[in-house]
Amino acid sequence: MAPKILLTAEQIQRRVKEIGQQISRDYAGKNLMLVCVLPNGFVFAADLLRAIDIPVSCQFVQPHKQSTPGDSSHVNIHYGSAFDVKGKNVVLVEGLIQSGHTTEFLLRTVLSWNAASAKLVALIDKQSARRVPVQADYMGFILEETFVVGYGMGDPEYGRNLPYIQGEAR
Template sequence: MSNGSLDNDIEHVLLSTDQINARLDEIAADISRDYADKDVLVVGVLKGAVMVVADLTRRLTIPVSMDWMAVSSYGSGTKSSGVVRILKDLDADLHGRHVLVVEDIIDSGLTLSWLVANLRSRGPESVEIATMLRKPDAAKVEVDVRYVGFDIPNEFVVGYGLDYAEQYRNLPYVGTLKPEVYGG
């Protein structure tokens, strides 16, 4: 599957479409088993998790509801201050439900740690995390992640929901950009 000029900006494909699909099959089987007969709410974290949520939930063999949150960790320049704002909150009531937060990637874990604490304060039965990618070397806080697609090096990656300047999200694989694309 080709995306024309976007593919030309990729230096290295880290995870192929086939690798992603095979891992999604495995994670979906685990989730379907672990959440059988439970009231599950899948919470996608916008924008990056759109691809993961869509592909993962289509593979589940259990009924689930879906909702979306958008959060922003902001500070000066490219550094996070650790202060988190909710840009789009959930519509669903979490009380007594099993919440599965789905992320595209976990870097420092700071925003996700805040988000999980926020969701737990709303009275769910449980809150667990599924992520397609995790960068263990970038972690600043310990976040308990129940379902991990792939642990990857601490490199800037795009594709499969991940962007650079709002581009490359639609690539069906995960790759690194050529340095000349971002001035690196």
């Protein structure tokens, strides 16, 4: 079966602009930091950063989930460089939320580092895959496809450069 386009580049860009405007309004006059969750969030974070019209800093984390028998929620976080969130309003930028384990861990971690606040923005939310109660404060789209490719998401070898998002059977 051929891949099906789920979201066009135009739909994505329109929604990213709307989210950027909302974040700009919500954080006007506040110390805002975006924390991009790699790898799926990098294209979304870049476009969102440009859509925000207030001062904002940006950092990156790359979580690695390790499953062990009886514990599927152990997460290690790797940083491009050390950064300080103390007193900052952090918005975690996810390209895709599925089970929510990693996202929930990252939000708790940011708050434990004494951030003023921690919110979540996600381009794609697969709510049917959720295993922990985590909700995006800013959401692009709800999609329930089993595997999405494009706009920075998908296989490392294929499709991350697509300007749209397509669904593929796996």
